[in-house]
Amino acid sequence: MSATDLVLLESHGKVRTIRLNAPERRNALDGDLLRELAAAIATVGADREAGALVVAGAGKSFCAGADLGGLFGDVSRPVHVLREHLKGVYGSFLGIRDLTIPTVAAVQxxxxxxxxxxxxxxxxxVAGPRAGFGPTFAEIGLHPGGGCSYFLTERMGPAQATAALLSGEIIKSEDALRLGLANIFAADPEAKARELAEKFASRSAELNANIKRSVRIAATADLATSVDFESWAQASSVGSAAFSEFVAKFRKSTP
Incomplete structure (x- = not known):
């Protein structure tokens, strides 16, 4: 690790932390930072000892978004060329979504x-008291990108997502919690994120991965398809040491 690293990858037991590390520019994303971020995500994905991931930002901001001065490159290029460039930019961070371990963002x-x-x-x-979520694309004449429409719709529903994208305003932590953008409020969001990550990492990696997969199936499939996967995953977990231990304690406590 050097002082010039734009992304830090930290290990604490089974918990990994990816930290955006350009606080002097509020962790704004340029090509170099995105390349380091993609590499860090790939490293976590290949790490068999990793049980959970915390994503955080150094300094006062989580991430101020794209460095507009350079990230888009030559904007006079044809739309199809720019589109391929942007898909590459998106891919630098969307790999977080593909991780099978639980992932927790600490937004301070x-x-x-x-x-x-x-x-x-x-x-x-996890949102802190100074957290702010900014779907501000329309305010600068730009269509949302990088999965923004998908993520907002997933968390807020289509009506609220449309309203947020059209307004382009910063959503503060209390409203983010109400709307479903944030799950938890904490005075120290990184400490809370680490606490959650340690809890998740103490569980079976297979259990965590199957829970994530089960929810994604349920989000797009019918009940029968969802139950089909659940029945397999639950049957697979019945023989786990953790469940056996719980059953033994339950039997001892039952008259």
């Missing part, structure tokens, strides 16, 4: 544009 300050997408790509979002 502003999470704007693509920075908000990084937070919302996580399974759980």
């Amino acid at each position: 300050g502003a999470a704007v544009g693509a920075g908000m997408n990084i937070a919302l790509a996580c399974d759980i979002v």
Whole structure:
């Protein structure tokens, strides 16, 4: 680890932390930072000892979004060329979504544009008192990108997502909790995120992965398809040591 690292990958037992580390520019995303972020996500994905991930930002901001001065490159290029460039940019952080381990975002300050997408790509979002979520694309004449429409719709529903994207306003932590953008409020969001990650990492990796998969199936499939997967996953977990231990304690406590 050097002082010039734009993304830090930290390990604490089975918990990994990816930290955006450009606080002097509010962790704004440029090509170099995104390349390091993609590499860190890939490293976590290949780490068999990783049980959960915390995503955080150094300094007062989580992430101020794209560095507009350079990230888009030559905007006079044809739309199809720009589109492929942007899909590459999105891919730098959307890998968080593909991780099978639980992921927790610790949002202590502003999470704007693509920075908000990084937070919302996580399974759980912990918001601090100074957190702000900014779907501000329309305010600068830009269509949402990087999964923003999907993540907002998933968490808020289509009506609220449309309203948020059209208004382009910063959503403060209390409203983010009410709308479903954030799951938990904490005075120290990173400490709370780490506490949650440690709890999740103490469980079976297979159980965590199957819970995530089960919810995603349920979000798009019918009841029969959802129950079909649940029946397999629950049957697979019945023989776990944790369940056997619970059953033994339950039998001892039952008259």
